[in-house]
Amino acid sequence: MDNKKVSSASKDFGDDKAKKPRRPMKKKVCEFCEKGIAEIDYKDVSRLRKYVTEKGKIISARTSGCCSRHQRQLTVAIKRARMVALLPFKGE
């Protein structure tokens, strides 16, 4: 007969505040805006490469820090670059 009393009324709130240490990410600025590039050239592979993963995926604007205008241009540029085989469709 083990009549265990389960009375764990441990209400210790207020003390353990799970304060997440928000990492202060460095502010990302659109590279193309910064450099004053109005039109993204699809032949500029060295630049485009920074916006694709090694698997060949396009990095999202959230990660790349591009503004929406340039991100859209970038997407088109990368797709064009793929068509002319400057960038891979799929990483090796």
Ligand SMILES: [Zn+2]
């Ligand atoms: Zn921009």
